[in-house]
Amino acid sequence: MQTDLQALVFDVFGTVVDWRSGVTREVAQFTQACGLEDKIDPAAFADTWRSHYAPAMQEVRAGRRPFTRLDILHRENLEKTLQSHGVTPSALPADALDQLNLAWHRLDPWPDSVAGLTQLKAHYIIAPLSNGNIRLMLDMAKRAALPWDAILGAETAQAYKPSPEAYLRTADILGLAPEQIAMVAAHNNDLAAARRCGLKTAFVARPAEHGPQQKTDLVAEDDWDVVATDMIDLARKLTGSF
Amino acid sequence: MQTDLQALVFDVFGTVVDWRSGVTREVAQFTQACGLEDKIDPAAFADTWRSHYAPAMQEVRAGRRPFTRLDILHRENLEKTLQSHGVTPSALPADALDQLNLAWHRLDPWPDSVAGLTQLKAHYIIAPLSNGNIRLMLDMAKRAALPWDAILGAETAQAYKPSPEAYLRTADILGLAPEQIAMVAAHNNDLAAARRCGLKTAFVARPAEHGPQQKTDLVAEDDWDVVATDMIDLARKLTGSF
Numbered sequence: 001m002q003t004d005l006q007a008l009v010f011d012v013f014g015t016v017v018d019w020r021s022g023v024t025r026e027v028a029q030f031t032q033a034c035g036l037e038d039k040i041d042p043a044a045f046a047d048t049w050r051s052h053y054a055p056a057m058q059e060v061r062a063g064r065r066p067f068t069r070l071d072i073l074h075r076e077n078l079e080k081t082l083q084s085h086g087v088t089p090s091a092l093p094a095d096a097l098d099q100l101n102l103a104w105h106r107l108d109p110w111p112d113s114v115a116g117l118t119q120l121k122a123h124y125i126i127a128p129l130s131n132g133n134i135r136l137m138l139d140m141a142k143r144a145a146l147p148w149d150a151i152l153g154a155e156t157a158q159a160y161k162p163s164p165e166a167y168l169r170t171a172d173i174l175g176l177a178p179e180q181i182a183m184v185a186a187h188n189n190d191l192a193a194a195r196r197c198g199l200k201t202a203f204v205a206r207p208a209e210h211g212p213q214q215k216t217d218l219v220a221e222d223d224w225d226v227v228a229t230d231m232i233d234l235a236r237k238l239t240g241s242f
Numbered sequence: 243m244q245t246d247l248q249a250l251v252f253d254v255f256g257t258v259v260d261w262r263s264g265v266t267r268e269v270a271q272f273t274q275a276c277g278l279e280d281k282i283d284p285a286a287f288a289d290t291w292r293s294h295y296a297p298a299m300q301e302v303r304a305g306r307r308p309f310t311r312l313d314i315l316h317r318e319n320l321e322k323t324l325q326s327h328g329v330t331p332s333a334l335p336a337d338a339l340d341q342l343n344l345a346w347h348r349l350d351p352w353p354d355s356v357a358g359l360t361q362l363k364a365h366y367i368i369a370p371l372s373n374g375n376i377r378l379m380l381d382m383a384k385r386a387a388l389p390w391d392a393i394l395g396a397e398t399a400q401a402y403k404p405s406p407e408a409y410l411r412t413a414d415i416l417g418l419a420p421e422q423i424a425m426v427a428a429h430n431n432d433l434a435a436a437r438r439c440g441l442k443t444a445f446v447a448r449p450a451e452h453g454p455q456q457k458t459d460l461v462a463e464d465d466w467d468v469v470a471t472d473m474i475d476l477a478r479k480l481t482g483s484f
Contacts, residue, residue: 071417125380125384127380133415134392134394134398134415134416135415135416135417137392138367138369138391138392138416141391141392142367142391148392149380149383149384150376150379150380150383150390150392150393151392151393152376155415156376156398173375173376173377173397174376174377174380175313175377
């Protein structure tokens with residue numbers, strides 16, 4: 001990794017926080033409160049809800065829909081997920097659905113995330129470059145003490161990863177050349193898109209993101225500039241040369 | 243102040259940081275390095291530089307120029323200021339001008355700002371709503387330990403205060419109604435514009451912002467929702483009711 005590196009931008013869902021455990025926990029509370037335990041398995045519901053994520057953003061990326069923040073896409077996807085589990089959304093209190101939708105704001109970091117980010121912040125600008133919207137990232141950071149220097153990402157760039165604009169507009173906002181920034185992610189496709197834009201790349205393995213049966217992104221699938229086992233290992237590898 | 247208040251957004255130049263002392267200090271270093279002590283009085287230079295601020299933004303607000311971030315306007319205004327002091331910008335090293343332009347990134351907070359913001363952060367979302375661009379606000383916060391939850395403002399909203407869009411788009415990004423947000427500023431005109439958009443208003447007196455001869459914004463000129471002597475007093479007034 002070159003020494004002119006100035007900023008680290010992070011994927012968040014899966015890389016910094018454990019979305020599956022957090023959403024599963026909140027779905028379980030919701031099903032109990034609404035008497036839906038027989039119809040909904042919380043972990044399977046979380047996986048289905050997440051499966052609607054990429055297609056919903058693809059509508060924006062393909063230009064078929066104006067930029068729409070993730071809270072709104074998550075809310076639409078929640079209704080689709082309920083329907084596919086045989087539950088009619090309009091039969092439930094809207095407040096309960098709105099609260100469940102905020103599960104994505106209340107995700108816990110992986111155990112190493114806060115310590116690693118805190119170490120990295122002493123050497124670099126650190127900011128999320130997530131598809132999550134600003135308020136979502138803000139609530140998550142405030143609750144979990146994620147020490148971001150700023151909240152960047154899809155809403156600020158008005159473009160969803162892996163569109164090049166998401167990476168390049170973020171570099172422009174930071175006043176940096178792409179090669180002065182490293183994208184940190186647990187997802188090989190995110191790093192591949194960042195590299196195509198000229199950013200440096202750091203892979204952090206999160207083999208439990210999708211639960212015990214995970215089959216994708218178990219290892220670095222290209223020669224990323226840094227490969228780390230967790231965020232503390234990343235801090236050791238990126239700051240050890242100083 | 244109603245109890246549904248969720249977020250505080252802050253003017254920064256003058257309200258949170260002392261721009262005049264900081265810019266004066268950096269201009270003094272610049273004039274010594276470039277041998278311009280005879281031509282430039284640092285404090286007068288800082289005042290002239292700042293005087294070009296509002297007219298430059300007015301070009302954007304009036305629609306005669308696309309949104310252009312403040313770092314670029316500051317750099318243009320620096321050249322105008324040098325010329326009006328009888329100095330030809332192109333005769334100076336571009337690096338020296340670029341460095342001087344970053345003086346706005348290296349301003350010190352007023353002595354009460356960090357303590358007051360830290361107290362307020364425990365009760366509210368806190369974010370700048372400044373005309374300064376994201377990288378400027380980020381560098382300032384990182385250097386001075388300003389504990390923002392996110393960096394919002396003109397660049398995120400793509401509109402300069404006091405345009406209504408600057409306030410209303412910020413409310414939209416926060417997912418809040420305008421009345422759930424208070425604008426905190428040392429400038430009566432900023433608060434007036436925020437109030438027209440439905441935000442709550444908090445005046446913090448900064449009678450030394452413009453130096454010992456300050457004649458404007460010495461006192462609250464309307465019945466703002468809160469009037470405070472400094473940021474710690476604001477924290478006392480806003481959190482005392484909890």
